[in-house]
Amino acid sequence: MTAHFHLTVPVAPPAVVTDLPAFVTDVRPSDHASPQRGAAQAAAVAELAGLGGAFVPFRPDGLDPLVTAAGLLRRTSRVQVTAELHPATATPVYAAKLSASLQRFHANRLAWLLTVDLEPAVARAHGDFLTGPDRYARASEFLTVARGVWNQGGSFSYEGRFFQVLDGGLPDSRSAPRFPRIYLSGTSPEALALSAEHADVHLLQPGDDPALVPAHVARGVVLSVAEDVDRYLRAGVSEFFLDGTDPVADALRVGEYLLPELVPAS
């Protein structure tokens, strides 16, 4: 089994911005501490180091993931860029339309991590008052509609509890864009049922049982440190989302030391 590493890029400014002593010539660009600069460097280094992807998380104190992902896709040429999004932020038709353009522009390298269970106060601050299993029902409708308009040009109609479409479908284009790879997470029965229906990859936390993941769905894990990778690989986990405190150093360490170890001897 091949391991795919995705580097979580920083999306908020550094906690501490250092000042240089006054006598030291300071020509740092005015945006030197911008989170966009940090995210761009992390994604570029992930590509240099041979990792498979960059992950742009949603954080209440962070940049918008989709807008940031678009910038990272433009700056890279090989890595997958996974954007975290929530089903209450956009209609599934619009999320699909915006993403179809990103796929056309950037060689089909966009993926979605759909978050379903935001912390309640964060959800309310983003206009979402839905709670409990209904959130999974809405997520299922969101993905059904997004995939429907993507694949059934002009003929997709849908009448759900949360979303409606009449004669929908994205226009034909000369480079048929691929639907984003779908990442989901969670260990509740509703979360696992949603994954069985819609996920390409189900993301676990360390300590979760990999056997929970529906058989036809790939297994991923979120790690703060790249360790025990062999053990995870033996348990059928193939995607690793690195979420450490120093992403640039983590990416280089994986590229220099870990990836060579994981190449099967020929």
Next chain:
Amino acid sequence: MTTDIYWRIAMEGDASALHCSRITRGGFGPLGAGAIAPSVAPGDPSTPVDYMAEVARATEASGFVGGLLPSFPSTDDPWAAAASLAAETTSYRFMIAFQPGFLHPVQAARMSATLQLATGGRVVYNIISGGGGPQQLWWGDKVAHDDRYARTSEFLDVLKGVWHGGGRYRHHGRFYQVEDAGLPGYLAAQPFPEIFFSGSSPAAIDAAGRHADYYLSWLEPFEALAAKFQAVREHSERPPRFAVRVDILARDTEEEAWDVIRRGWAGAGRRGHESGGDSVGVQRSQSFTAGSRPDDFRTLETEPNVWGGFAQLRPGPAFGLVGDYHQVAGRLDELINLGVDSFILAGVPHLEEAHRVGTRVLPLLKGRTA
């Protein structure tokens, strides 16, 4: 205050000339010989956004402040394009067309502020409230025409409230509810984008009066446009500014310009308007050319150099200016004297015509003289 002149980006793809209907550039149209970005050349990695980037660079170098990135079912998406191109233009303002029904206002606030940070404050909104009818359900939007303007109004209230609310913004309205919302400080510190507000119905004009920095209209016969501006003035608390979207077909001589129309007309597929449904703007455009005859394209010229047949030659609004460089500049000056404060100009192909209009027409403008 100086006049902001924008140029359009063809989000639906671009043709090699106005009289050629085949889209050769960008994401749509057939992928065959002569196709550009993407092309059929083996290993060519170029994509539609590479062509858009060149249009944006030509635009900012030719005298325009930026470009309108339109949004229709058959186009690429303006947020996707602006976010992809943020880092590789210098002064170009991205005027993003979008409908409030697409995004939650808190999400729109975070996306906009993120893009403001990436561009150094170069985001401008073109707020549309929908073409209506079947097209709205294509988008998954069931809200009726006049209610959409009420929603647009509430959307903009929430968007501004979240942006400036410092994490304590609360709103319980008809379309949106939020509690303790806000943006992180470094995003809230970004400037709120200017608003170009589109819509021709009374409900639109009423909503525009509250929110618009610019009231944006398609070009219409000048008398009708002046009447529309007057209606907006009467509904506005503060004196509104006006912007007009105008297609330009300008050449060294008037004959050359009309010859392009003649050739296009001979091969036109009579495509009709891009946006239908319950759009009042489309109904108005059609009423101005009701007496025209399909066998004579000059019957669509409602007054000198003002031609209402562009929608037959390319997707988009009906009216534009046709003539030599001096005639077209003169008509634009007349619009300025009518009260126009900003223009969105366009021409096919958008790359070469940005350079032509920027270097041949814009230098001839005299500005407000009346």
